[in-house]
Amino acid sequence: MNKPMKLTLTEELPTGKDWVYECKYDGFRGVLSCNKDSITLMSRTGKDLTNRFPEILSWWSYYKKVLQSETPFLLDGEIIISTTAFRTNFEALQQRGRMKNKETIQQAAHTRPATFMAFDLLERKGKDLRHSPLSKRKEELHQLLSSNPGCVQATPVYNSLDDLTELVVSHLAEGIVAKHKNSTYEDGKRNHSWFKWKYWRTVKGAVTAFTPSNGYYELSLYEDGNPIPLGQVKHGFNQEQTSTLQDFFKKHGHTTGHQYQLPPSVCLAVNCLHAKDTELREPMFNAFRFDLTPEDCNSRLKQWDLSNMPEELTFTNLDKPFWEMSDLTKQDLLVYLRMMAPLLLPHLDKKKLTIIRFPDGIHGESFFQKHYPDHSPDVLTRWTEGGESFMICDNWRGVLWLGNQGTIEFHIPFNTVNEEDPNEIVIDLDPASEDDFQDAVFAANWFKHAFDDLNVTSFVKTSGGKGIQIHVPLPSGALRYKETRALTESLSHLLVKQDKERFTTERLKKKRAGRLYIDYVQHAVDKTIIAPYSPRGREHATVACPLFWEEVNESLHPSQFTITTVPHRVATHGCPWAQYEYSRQHQDLSNLLSLVRH
Structure with missing residues (x-):
C-alpha cells in the first residue's frame, strides 16, 4: 500500500475561490479498501487495523449490497471517536488501538463506536482517481456515501474559511485543513496544495527539569507550594532560546543522574492540542513568561487556558x-x-x-x-x-x-420562534422526593415502551432535580399542540390507571399523597422546560443530563450528573442524544397520528 498524502503545517491558511476547507479531526489516519467480498482498514504506516474496528466491518456488511457495484473503491480518511460533531476523544481512540482481546474490542465497538471520516476517494470501480482534480474526487466521494448515516461518512466540505473556523473554535476541535480544488493526490508527499492549521490551547507551567539525551524540558504546576507534573516540551524553540534555557539550567540547576533539575523560577507558555493528567498533546514552545511566578501556574489557570475563552468577552469574579x-x-x-x-x-x-x-x-x-x-x-x-x-x-x-x-x-419552549407547532413532545416525571427516584425510573421505561409500540423514537434525560424527562423529537409541523396534549394526556392517564398508588396527574402537590406527578400539562404554548445539558441552581451543581436508555435502571441517581462529571462522561461515552436531529427528520409518526386523529 502506498502511504497517504501529507499536509503542510501553517499558521495562516490560504484563502480564495480555489480553496476548500474541512475540519482536521484528531484521530488515526487510515486508508479503507472496499472490495466485493471484503474490506481492509490500514494505518498510514501500513498496519492492518481491520480487526481493531469491527464496527466498520459491520458497516460494510450492512451497506455492501448498496455499494457493491462501486467496488473496488479506496478511501483516505481519519478514524475518530467523536465527542461532538467536530471534537474527538483521541485518548479513547488510542485505547482502542492498543486493544487485542476480541471480546474487549467488540464491547468497545458497541459502547463507543469509532467513525471513519473519509475525505478523499482514490479509486472507484477499480479506476485510479489520483490524477483527477480534488473537486472531482470530492464530488464522487459524496455521491458514493451520500445516503450513509453509519460509521463511514464523507467529511463535510466548506467554501468559507470563516464559517468553518467558527465551528472549529466553538467545538474546541483540533484544526482546519485547506486543499486546492485542482490538487491531484500524491502518495506519501507533502506539498503546497494541502495545508493544516491547528487550533492551539496555550498552557503555562514552570520548567523544572531538562534531559540532554532527548532534549525534553519538564513543566510543573504548583498547588500549595507542591509541584504537579504538567508535561514535557521539546519542539518550537529557536537556537537562541534553546541556548539561553540550557545555559540557565547549567548555571542554576543541579544534576541528578542524566538530568538537570531546577528550582522553580522560569515559566513557559506552551501550545498543545489538549492536556491530560501529566501529558501534553503535541506540545510546542510558545514563549517565555517572565511575568508569571511558579505559584501563578496552578490547576485553575490550566483549566482556564485549555478552555480558550473568547478574547472579545470580559469575564469577572471568576473565584466567586x-x-x-x-x-x-x-x-x-x-x-x-x-x-x-x-x-x-x-x-x-x-x-x-x-x-x-x-x-x-x-x-x-x-x-x-x-x-x-x-x-x-x-x-x-x-x-x-x-x-x-x-x-x-x-x-x-x-x-x-x-x-x-x-x-x-x-x-x-417546545416550539421555535418561526413555528406555532411543537418540534418536540416532553413529559416531565416528578417524584415526591429524591428517595422516590425509582418511581421516575419505572415511569420513564413505561413511556419508552409505549412510544416503542408506536414505532416512535424517544429520548430521556434527568431533570437535574429529582425527576426524569422524556423527549420525542418531531418533524416540522407534524403535530399541533392540541394533538400532543391529547397523546400525552391519554398515555399519562393510562399509566395512572395501571398503578394509582404510585402515579398521579394531580397538579396540587398537597393532593398527590407521595405519588409521582406525571406533568403533561406543562407541554403547552409559552411553557418551558429545562434545556438538555443545562446546569441547575441546586446543591452539588447537578445537570439536566441526557441518558442512554439502558442507564435508566435501579442504579441510576440524579446526583451522578454534575458540571464536573458530565464533560468527562460525554468524552468517555459520547452524547446519548447524538441522533436527536436525525431522529426528528426520520421519525415515523404514522401510528401516532392514527391514534390522535382517529
Missing part, C-alpha cells in the same frame, strides 16, 4: 463561590458551558430563551429573565413579538456571556 458545598466557582460554571456549548446550543436554536440568573451563586438572590438585555454585546439575537423583545442564544459566545452574568439555568 457558586456552589459552596461542592467548592465550585463561577469559573467552573464558565468552563462547563464552554465545553458543553456545542451540545447545548442545538436545543436553544431558534427558541425564545428564559434564564435563571444567580449573580452571587445558588445561595444568593436569583431571578428569571426572558427579555433581551439592553446591555448585551452582539452575542445574542433579539426577537420581537407582541411589542416585547425576547432573546435567542444561538452561539457559544452568547452562552458564555450569559454565564458571566450569573446564568445557571437555560429554559426553552
Whole structure:
C-alpha cells in the first residue's frame, strides 16, 4: 500500500475561490479498501487495523449490497471517536488501538463506536482517481456515501474559511485543513496544495527539569507550594532560546543522574492540542513568561487556558463561590458551558430563551429573565413579538456571556420562534422526593415502551432535580399542540390507571399523597422546560443530563450528573442524544397520528 498524502503545517491558511476547507479531526489516519467480498482498514504506516474496528466491518456488511457495484473503491480518511460533531476523544481512540482481546474490542465497538471520516476517494470501480482534480474526487466521494448515516461518512466540505473556523473554535476541535480544488493526490508527499492549521490551547507551567539525551524540558504546576507534573516540551524553540534555557539550567540547576533539575523560577507558555493528567498533546514552545511566578501556574489557570475563552468577552469574579458545598466557582460554571456549548446550543436554536440568573451563586438572590438585555454585546439575537423583545442564544459566545452574568439555568419552549407547532413532545416525571427516584425510573421505561409500540423514537434525560424527562423529537409541523396534549394526556392517564398508588396527574402537590406527578400539562404554548445539558441552581451543581436508555435502571441517581462529571462522561461515552436531529427528520409518526386523529 502506498502511504497517504501529507499536509503542510501553517499558521495562516490560504484563502480564495480555489480553496476548500474541512475540519482536521484528531484521530488515526487510515486508508479503507472496499472490495466485493471484503474490506481492509490500514494505518498510514501500513498496519492492518481491520480487526481493531469491527464496527466498520459491520458497516460494510450492512451497506455492501448498496455499494457493491462501486467496488473496488479506496478511501483516505481519519478514524475518530467523536465527542461532538467536530471534537474527538483521541485518548479513547488510542485505547482502542492498543486493544487485542476480541471480546474487549467488540464491547468497545458497541459502547463507543469509532467513525471513519473519509475525505478523499482514490479509486472507484477499480479506476485510479489520483490524477483527477480534488473537486472531482470530492464530488464522487459524496455521491458514493451520500445516503450513509453509519460509521463511514464523507467529511463535510466548506467554501468559507470563516464559517468553518467558527465551528472549529466553538467545538474546541483540533484544526482546519485547506486543499486546492485542482490538487491531484500524491502518495506519501507533502506539498503546497494541502495545508493544516491547528487550533492551539496555550498552557503555562514552570520548567523544572531538562534531559540532554532527548532534549525534553519538564513543566510543573504548583498547588500549595507542591509541584504537579504538567508535561514535557521539546519542539518550537529557536537556537537562541534553546541556548539561553540550557545555559540557565547549567548555571542554576543541579544534576541528578542524566538530568538537570531546577528550582522553580522560569515559566513557559506552551501550545498543545489538549492536556491530560501529566501529558501534553503535541506540545510546542510558545514563549517565555517572565511575568508569571511558579505559584501563578496552578490547576485553575490550566483549566482556564485549555478552555480558550473568547478574547472579545470580559469575564469577572471568576473565584466567586457558586456552589459552596461542592467548592465550585463561577469559573467552573464558565468552563462547563464552554465545553458543553456545542451540545447545548442545538436545543436553544431558534427558541425564545428564559434564564435563571444567580449573580452571587445558588445561595444568593436569583431571578428569571426572558427579555433581551439592553446591555448585551452582539452575542445574542433579539426577537420581537407582541411589542416585547425576547432573546435567542444561538452561539457559544452568547452562552458564555450569559454565564458571566450569573446564568445557571437555560429554559426553552417546545416550539421555535418561526413555528406555532411543537418540534418536540416532553413529559416531565416528578417524584415526591429524591428517595422516590425509582418511581421516575419505572415511569420513564413505561413511556419508552409505549412510544416503542408506536414505532416512535424517544429520548430521556434527568431533570437535574429529582425527576426524569422524556423527549420525542418531531418533524416540522407534524403535530399541533392540541394533538400532543391529547397523546400525552391519554398515555399519562393510562399509566395512572395501571398503578394509582404510585402515579398521579394531580397538579396540587398537597393532593398527590407521595405519588409521582406525571406533568403533561406543562407541554403547552409559552411553557418551558429545562434545556438538555443545562446546569441547575441546586446543591452539588447537578445537570439536566441526557441518558442512554439502558442507564435508566435501579442504579441510576440524579446526583451522578454534575458540571464536573458530565464533560468527562460525554468524552468517555459520547452524547446519548447524538441522533436527536436525525431522529426528528426520520421519525415515523404514522401510528401516532392514527391514534390522535382517529
